[in-house]
Amino acid sequence: MVKDDFDWKIIDLLQKNSRFSFAQISREIGLSPSAVAERIQRLEDENVIKKHISIIDPKKVGYSLKAYITFSIKDFQKYERFLESIEEFPEIIDCSRVTGNDCLIMKVVLVDNTHLENLVNRLSVYGSPSTSVVLSDILTNASLKFPRFDINI
Amino acid sequence: MVKDDFDWKIIDLLQKNSRFSFAQISREIGLSPSAVAERIQRLEDENVIKKHISIIDPKKVGYSLKAYITFSIKDFQKYERFLESIEEFPEIIDCSRVTGNDCLIMKVVLVDNTHLENLVNRLSVYGSPSTSVVLSDILTNASLKFPRFDINI
DNA sequence: GATGAAACTCTGCCGCC
DNA sequence: GGCGGCAGAGTTTCATC
Numbered sequence: 001m002v003k004d005d006f007d008w009k010i011i012d013l014l015q016k017n018s019r020f021s022f023a024q025i026s027r028e029i030g031l032s033p034s035a036v037a038e039r040i041q042r043l044e045d046e047n048v049i050k051k052h053i054s055i056i057d058p059k060k061v062g063y064s065l066k067a068y069i070t071f072s073i074k075d076f077q078k079y080e081r082f083l084e085s086i087e088e089f090p091e092i093i094d095c096s097r098v099t100g101n102d103c104l105i106m107k108v109v110l111v112d113n114t115h116l117e118n119l120v121n122r123l124s125v126y127g128s129p130s131t132s133v134v135l136s137d138i139l140t141n142a143s144l145k146f147p148r149f150d151i152n153i
Numbered sequence: 154m155v156k157d158d159f160d161w162k163i164i165d166l167l168q169k170n171s172r173f174s175f176a177q178i179s180r181e182i183g184l185s186p187s188a189v190a191e192r193i194q195r196l197e198d199e200n201v202i203k204k205h206i207s208i209i210d211p212k213k214v215g216y217s218l219k220a221y222i223t224f225s226i227k228d229f230q231k232y233e234r235f236l237e238s239i240e241e242f243p244e245i246i247d248c249s250r251v252t253g254n255d256c257l258i259m260k261v262v263l264v265d266n267t268h269l270e271n272l273v274n275r276l277s278v279y280g281s282p283s284t285s286v287v288l289s290d291i292l293t294n295a296s297l298k299f300p301r302f303d304i305n306i
Numbered sequence: 307g308a309t310g311a312a313a314c315t316c317t318g319c320c321g322c323c
Numbered sequence: 324g325g326c327g328g329c330a331g332a333g334t335t336t337c338a339t340c
Contacts, residue, residue, distance in 0.1 A: 001213050011214070014207035018171045023333050033334070035308050048213040053206060053294055054167035060154050060201040061164070062300040068251060068258050086292065095292040098221060098285035105221050105285060111300055132251035132258060139239065139248040141206055147215040147264055176316055188325050190317075 001048050006031060008146050010039055011049070015143035018052040055141060063109040065116060066134040070102035073127030079103065082126040091119050102130065154201050159184055161299050163192055164202070168296035171205040208294060216262040218269060219287040223255035226280030232256065235279040244272050255283065 009029040022033040043049045073079040094107035123129040162182040179186040196202045226232040247260035276282040
């Protein structure tokens with residue numbers, strides 16, 4: 001899927017800034033613009049590149065609170081009903097099913113504490129949410145590195 | 154910061170696809186390309202738009218495992234040393250300080266179980282990591298919505 | 307698969323409103 | 324702030340290797 005170093009260089013550059021033009025990338029890595037365009041097209045078609053997005057600062061658009069909610073849903077039917085209803089929760093920006101006591105971990109953005117309380121109430125219909133409020137972001141959306149670390153994996 | 158509906162439409166479109174051209178956006182929302190370019194520039198300058206990135210599927214580049222690690226570090230000096238050393242952990246793609254017993258929540262990508270074990274060992278120098286392996290992604294990098302839900306916030 | 311050239315489209319800049 | 328026009332870049336397509 002990622003065939004060679006050119007592919008990796010393209011991925012690196014797009015992870016840094018997805019608005020780089022084909023021409024800019026071509027100058028950076030030493031391929032022609034059309035070759036770069038073809039490779040990006042291929043990586044998109046193969047879903048190596050899932051999407052290109054702009055990251056918005058939640059605080060600047062009215063969401064002053066961020067939190068992780070771990071969510072224990074013991075009843076499988078309720079779990080399925082929650083997944084069907086997840087669109088009703090625009091606060092949820094990330095949601096993964098995980099091993100352990102809690103079956104879901106979610107990242108949510110909120111206007112304020114009242115909003116958080118409201119969300120917790122609405123979630124409680126399906127299971128037992130447990131909230132950890134984010135105090136500060138240390139790292140967000142870090143780039144994937146070519147997986148050959150110096151470290152011993 | 155986000156002045157009007159035009160700004161919101163631009164943000165919506167860029168959250169969907171950050172590679173849309175100024176011209177494409179201008180046709181979509183009914184402004185001139187130069188007005189769109191100026192607005193995007195302003196939103197970037199004000200850090201409303203933090204960055205534009207391409208999302209890579211970790212599985213397609215050799216990371217078959219994803220996990221959340223909550224990390225309890227009781228000793229504040231060790232906490233600070235960990236933050237200084239975070240670059241030594243390329244597996245960490247997200248890291249937030251949170252309220253509760255665990256002081257950090259991290260999202261990590263890993264090659265395999267051996268890699269996970271290795272990471273847990275390296276983290277244990279600083280504190281007590283607790284791992285939840287991701288079974289499936291239900292939602293990732295969902296767009297921020299204009300924060301006026303129908304719901305009662 | 308990559309290249310290069312041609313036709314087309316977009317961007318960046320400026321004066322004007 | 325937004326628009327329109329223009330010169331220079333960038334993109335797309337296709338024939339060629």
